[in-house]
Amino acid sequence: MAFTRLSSIILVSAIFRLILILYGEWQDTHMEVRYTDVDYLVFSDAASLMASGKSPFQRSTYRYSPLLAFLLMPNTFIHRSWGKFLFSASDLLVSFFINAILKLRGVPENLCVFSVICWLFNPFTFTIGTRGNCEPIVCATVLWILLCLMNGRVLQAAFWYGLIVHFRIYPVIYSLPILLILDPQVFQSGCRPALQKWSRTEQQSSSQGCWITRIARMFHPRFLMRCVLTRERILFGLISGAVFLFCTALFFCLYGWDFLHEALLYHLTRTDPRHNFSVYFYHIYLQYERKLLVVEKLISFLPQFIVQLVLILSFAQDLPFCFFVQTVAFVAFNKVVTAQYFVWFFCLLPLVLPWSNLKLNWKGLLCIIFWVGAQLHWLMWGYLLEFKGKNVFLQLWMASILFLAANTYLLISVIRNHRYSPVFTCLGTTNDDSRKLK
Numbered sequence: 001m002a003f004t005r006l007s008s009i010i011l012v013s014a015i016f017r018l019i020l021i022l023y024g025e026w027q028d029t030h031m032e033v034r035y036t037d038v039d040y041l042v043f044s045d046a047a048s049l050m051a052s053g054k055s056p057f058q059r060s061t062y063r064y065s066p067l068l069a070f071l072l073m074p075n076t077f078i079h080r081s082w083g084k085f086l087f088s089a090s091d092l093l094v095s096f097f098i099n100a101i102l103k104l105r106g107v108p109e110n111l112c113v114f115s116v117i118c119w120l121f122n123p124f125t126f127t128i129g130t131r132g133n134c135e136p137i138v139c140a141t142v143l144w145i146l147l148c149l150m151n152g153r154v155l156q157a158a159f160w161y162g163l164i165v166h167f168r169i170y171p172v173i174y175s176l177p178i179l180l181i182l183d184p185q186v187f188q189s190g191c192r193p194a195l196q197k198w199s200r201t202e203q204q205s206s207s208q209g210c211w212i213t214r215i216a217r218m219f220h221p222r223f224l225m226r227c228v229l230t231r232e233r234i235l236f237g238l239i240s241g242a243v244f245l246f247c248t249a250l251f252f253c254l255y256g257w258d259f260l261h262e263a264l265l266y267h268l269t270r271t272d273p274r275h276n277f278s279v280y281f282y283h284i285y286l287q288y289e290r291k292l293l294v295v296e297k298l299i300s301f302l303p304q305f306i307v308q309l310v311l312i313l314s315f316a317q318d319l320p321f322c323f324f325v326q327t328v329a330f331v332a333f334n335k336v337v338t339a340q341y342f343v344w345f346f347c348l349l350p351l352v353l354p355w356s357n358l359k360l361n362w363k364g365l366l367c368i369i370f371w372v373g374a375q376l377h378w379l380m381w382g383y384l385l386e387f388k389g390k391n392v393f394l395q396l397w398m399a400s401i402l403f404l405a406a407n408t409y410l411l412i413s414v415i416r417n418h419r420y421s422p423v424f425t426c427l428g429t430t431n432d433d434s435r436k437l438k
Helices: 002-030 038-051 066-071 082-104 109-120 123-130 135-150 154-167 170-181 208-217 221-228 231-268 281-286 294-298 301-315 319-332 339-346 349-355 362-386 393-416
Strands: none
Touching: 002 082, 002 109, 002 123, 038 066, 038 082, 066 154, 066 231, 082 109, 082 123, 082 135, 082 349, 109 123, 109 349, 123 135, 123 339, 135 154, 135 170, 135 319, 135 339, 154 170, 154 231, 170 231, 170 301, 170 319, 281 393, 301 319, 319 339, 319 349, 319 393, 362 393
């Protein structure tokens, strides 16, 4: 009956997405404001160019892997909404992966269903795919990598990880926590890793510190050879790196420096003067006439790097939660922040909800109100700038600072109310004594 209930929920959400796609076609035809995301038009143009044997990078502002244009080639000979159906199908696939991951961790059925609903009926998520944004593909792949690791399929996880980093560069932030959890006491040849099951009781957080201790011990040569350079870590690094380099080399041979610059290098030194949620946009706007040095472009990564390192060393064992807080921090401190980026951590949110003490009480509601309110406040000034032509850049920048504060408050609240729960237990131990391992 539980499976039937979940299947019914997914079926309803699929019909809902189909209606939204059809409605989007009507709105695009009859209304001035389009439902379809402008990026989808860029994807479609690039796919059309590829279908005619040309480079997708002849389409200006196409800054994605050619794999995306390849997937959307049916837009030119089946229907222009092919990509929307593909992205929405990936959206539904995310719900299956969420349920599978939570089931593996022993989460009760009612919590699994609730977590799936939080993804399927989140306004940010059900509109992103139907408007033609490719992020659901990335979300589904990231969750599939987690599922592979939990089932001990390290080589398969490495393949998909190398592919998705090529497809969309941001999942590179997950590389260090993945390598950290490939512990020789957990992953052994011929043995499936033991998973720590969900529990209503709060886990002791003392095991978090052992990762910091292990990082310090890594500098010892004997420990480096015996415990750090393990078979699983070496294979994961080699396979994921080989897949990434193969895809990069292949498309470099096909499309040359246009591909390398637009799909990869551009994102490292990006200076976008257009207004967005990031606190950096105003500085970039003011300095846009002066060509920024490469060092100035790269220095904005320093806050991201520091925050990422702290979060990884603190929560690497609790891998889904580590991915979640990493992504929230990465988006909050990024040079460019748009609404589509929120989907990156919304797909991970259902994986941490069963371990969160944040409910829909005053604490949970305060987080939601502060985050949504700061976003709506920003959108008000963005509307005045974009549609009314008013000079409100300073006010918009102040709204961006408030939104960064809201993201920071949300991140701290989630961490403080999370029940720390490592995904894996060391082989030969029980859930009770695994917490005592160093």
